[in-house]
Amino acid sequence: MSLKLTEALQKTVDSLTQTFADKVIEVYQSSGDTFIRVETDAIIDISNHLKNELHYIYLSDVFGIDRYTSEERFEVVYNLLSLRDQTRVFIKVRCEEENPEVESVTSVWPAAGWPEREVYDMFGVKFRNHPDLRRIFLPEDFQYYPLRKEFPLLGIPGSIELPSTTPDSD
Amino acid sequence: MKLTDIQNKVHSTFFKEHQKSLYQSLEDKHTTLEELDDGDPLTTKMVLNMGPQHPATHGVLRLVLQLDGETIEKCKLDIGYLHRGVEKIAENKTYQEFMPYTDRMDYLSPYSNNVALCTAVEKIASVEVPERAHYIRMIGCELARISSHLLWLGTMVMDAGAISFFIWTFKEREKIYDVMDRIAGHRFTVSHARIGGVANDLTDEATGAIKEFVDTFPKELKDYHKLLDRNRIFFERNEAVGVLKTEDAIASGATGPLLRGSGFGLDIRKVSPYLRYNEVEFDVPTRLEGDNLARYYVRMEEMHESIRIIKQCLNKLPYGPIRTDNAKQAYPSKDEVYYSMEGMIHDFMMTDTGICPPEGAECYHAVESPKGELGYYIQSDGTGHPWRLKIKAPSFSNLQVLENMLDGEMVADTVVIIGGTDPVLGEADK
Numbered sequence: 001m002s003l004k005l006t007e008a009l010q011k012t013v014d015s016l017t018q019t020f021a022d023k024v025i026e027v028y029q030s031s032g033d034t035f036i037r038v039e040t041d042a043i044i045d046i047s048n049h050l051k052n053e054l055h056y057i058y059l060s061d062v063f064g065i066d067r068y069t070s071e072e073r074f075e076v077v078y079n080l081l082s083l084r085d086q087t088r089v090f091i092k093v094r095c096e097e098e099n100p101e102v103e104s105v106t107s108v109w110p111a112a113g114w115p116e117r118e119v120y121d122m123f124g125v126k127f128r129n130h131p132d133l134r135r136i137f138l139p140e141d142f143q144y145y146p147l148r149k150e151f152p153l154l155g156i157p158g159s160i161e162l163p164s165t166t167p168d169s170d
Numbered sequence: 171m172k173l174t175d176i177q178n179k180v181h182s183t184f185f186k187e188h189q190k191s192l193y194q195s196l197e198d199k200h201t202t203l204e205e206l207d208d209g210d211p212l213t214t215k216m217v218l219n220m221g222p223q224h225p226a227t228h229g230v231l232r233l234v235l236q237l238d239g240e241t242i243e244k245c246k247l248d249i250g251y252l253h254r255g256v257e258k259i260a261e262n263k264t265y266q267e268f269m270p271y272t273d274r275m276d277y278l279s280p281y282s283n284n285v286a287l288c289t290a291v292e293k294i295a296s297v298e299v300p301e302r303a304h305y306i307r308m309i310g311c312e313l314a315r316i317s318s319h320l321l322w323l324g325t326m327v328m329d330a331g332a333i334s335f336f337i338w339t340f341k342e343r344e345k346i347y348d349v350m351d352r353i354a355g356h357r358f359t360v361s362h363a364r365i366g367g368v369a370n371d372l373t374d375e376a377t378g379a380i381k382e383f384v385d386t387f388p389k390e391l392k393d394y395h396k397l398l399d400r401n402r403i404f405f406e407r408n409e410a411v412g413v414l415k416t417e418d419a420i421a422s423g424a425t426g427p428l429l430r431g432s433g434f435g436l437d438i439r440k441v442s443p444y445l446r447y448n449e450v451e452f453d454v455p456t457r458l459e460g461d462n463l464a465r466y467y468v469r470m471e472e473m474h475e476s477i478r479i480i481k482q483c484l485n486k487l488p489y490g491p492i493r494t495d496n497a498k499q500a501y502p503s504k505d506e507v508y509y510s511m512e513g514m515i516h517d518f519m520m521t522d523t524g525i526c527p528p529e530g531a532e533c534y535h536a537v538e539s540p541k542g543e544l545g546y547y548i549q550s551d552g553t554g555h556p557w558r559l560k561i562k563a564p565s566f567s568n569l570q571v572l573e574n575m576l577d578g579e580m581v582a583d584t585v586v587i588i589g590g591t592d593p594v595l596g597e598a599d600k
Binding site (some may be wrong): 030031032033035057058059060061063065066077079081083086088090109110111113114115118122131132134135136137138139140141146147151153161163 | 184185186187188190191192195198199249250253255257258259262293294296420421422423425434436441442530531532533534536543545547549557558560562566567569570599600
């Protein structure tokens with residue numbers, strides 16, 4: 001599939017494919033958005049390159065996707081905005097179902113702190129070297145990862161401690 | 171203060187692991203400072219839990235503050251008290267069915283959220299939206315922005331000490347509710363946008379109500395300015411409070427008025443114009459100071475700009491259909507449903523299956539909601555339900571900024587800074 005890229009995006013893609021020739025797995029477009037999938041172990045180098053050389057200084061979001069039955073089940077997506085060129089690009093990495101781990105990009109973009117905690121909370125993907133990797137929405141006592149596809153919509157009864165309905169009696 | 175000290179005094183009865191890790195993380199936050207002042211003979215240090223049910227925390231936000239006298243040494247936020255799992259719900263609903271849930275995300279500006287979802291679905295499924303619908307949506311979005319900023323203004327000024335102001339801004343919000351009632355048939359959770367257009371056309375009554383509001387509101391806004399712009403107390407409470415530097419704002423992902431108040435004029439309406447924002451004239455108010463007062467000016471000016479946009483929309487409002495006339499993509503009009511067999515079948519199919527974007531398609535579309543960049547990422551598996559729907563909520567990003575912005579401030583300024591950040595927990599907690 002041929003890509004329809006603006007000048008600034010073309011520069012980004014060229015620069016990445018040249019510098020990290022063996023790390024960029026695929027570049028594709030869908031509904032007008034540009035997605036670049038890269039090797040998981042190269043995410044810090046690529047992030048640094050994107051931030052320092054290509055002016056992607058604003059990280060708008062990080063989120064996870066559960067690919068369920070596919071190989072390399074979990075996908076982490078970084079939503080980046082270049083404030084100079086006003087272009088948006090999505091960087092994707094994948095990780096295994098067993099013990100999913102990705103290097104945290106908080107050292108490059110401090111904004112990744114909370115969104116990475118959210119990915120951890122919802123999918124159980126761990127971020128190495130994250131300064132404060134705790135669950136963000138659910139309490140630490142909760143043991144499941146609710147946005148994984150196998151988690152039932154109705155929840156798991158008894159998985160979360162609920163307050164006593166008769167507060168006077170201990 | 172050491173974790174063991176805190177645990178000796180605080181006896182958690184609930185979610186014990188959670189409480190423990192939260193206090194642990196407070197202890198761990200920039201530990202270098204911690205080692206310097208070990209030993210506290212005057213016991214000026216304490217850990218203060220604020221919220222989740224504090225009236226000034228704008229919803230169920232919990233702050234754990236470590237104080238040294240009246241100064242906040244460091245602070246941790248605990249959110250999630252309003253977590254309903256809307257992203258999980260979205261995976262089990264059709265796109266149109268999910269829309270009422272978006273009303274309840276940022277419940278202060280439901281219209282923007284409806285439009286954010288609809289534009290994202292229209293982008294992934296390549297739906298053409300008629301010209302008139304674009305303009306009606308713009309009017310709705312800008313009214314929602316004014317409504318949201320009015321609530322911010324009322325509560326923020328109330329946090330700074332002026333109670334009666336809240337009632338005056340609510341008088342104006344009440345008028346917007348009435349206008350929304352005439353536009354959409356609902357006052358609060360409007361659900362007026364539809365995939366492919368809007369639910370119903372503007373009636374003459376609704377247009378009249380919008381015109382009347384647009385004519386009378388600038389006068390009210392002028393009164394607010396008169397009351398606050400040279401108000402000594404308001405200035406003392408807000409000037410140089412909660413200062414956020416431009417580079418910190420960008421690095422920590424601030425968005426919306428928080429970022430624009432810190433000197434960077436990022437507005438999605440200008441960066442990647444959606445609807446017909448490229449056809450109307452408006453400015454992006456930006457301030458350099460980065461304090462709470464700068465955010466006040468930014469939001470006040472944004473209300474002026476919104477009025478300007480609505481006026482232009484009313485002038486430009488073209489005639490024509492309000493929803494795309496393609497039964498595979500959007501609901502047919504009620505006339506068709508009641509009087510033709512095909513219309514009835516299409517209506518049923520839209521409700522049952524809904525719109526099906528192509529398999530494997532992904533898209534991200536962001537709008538500038540009153541709080542900042544509100545984006546929807548959708549991944550489709552070819553059915554009527556999204557495989558993954560991610561909401562990039564502006565309040566969530568701004569609360570992360572707040573966590574570091576509070577360090578070093580006075581405890582009395584906490585509520586004012588929260589007010590200036592303007593978080594909505596319904597959106598941050600998803």
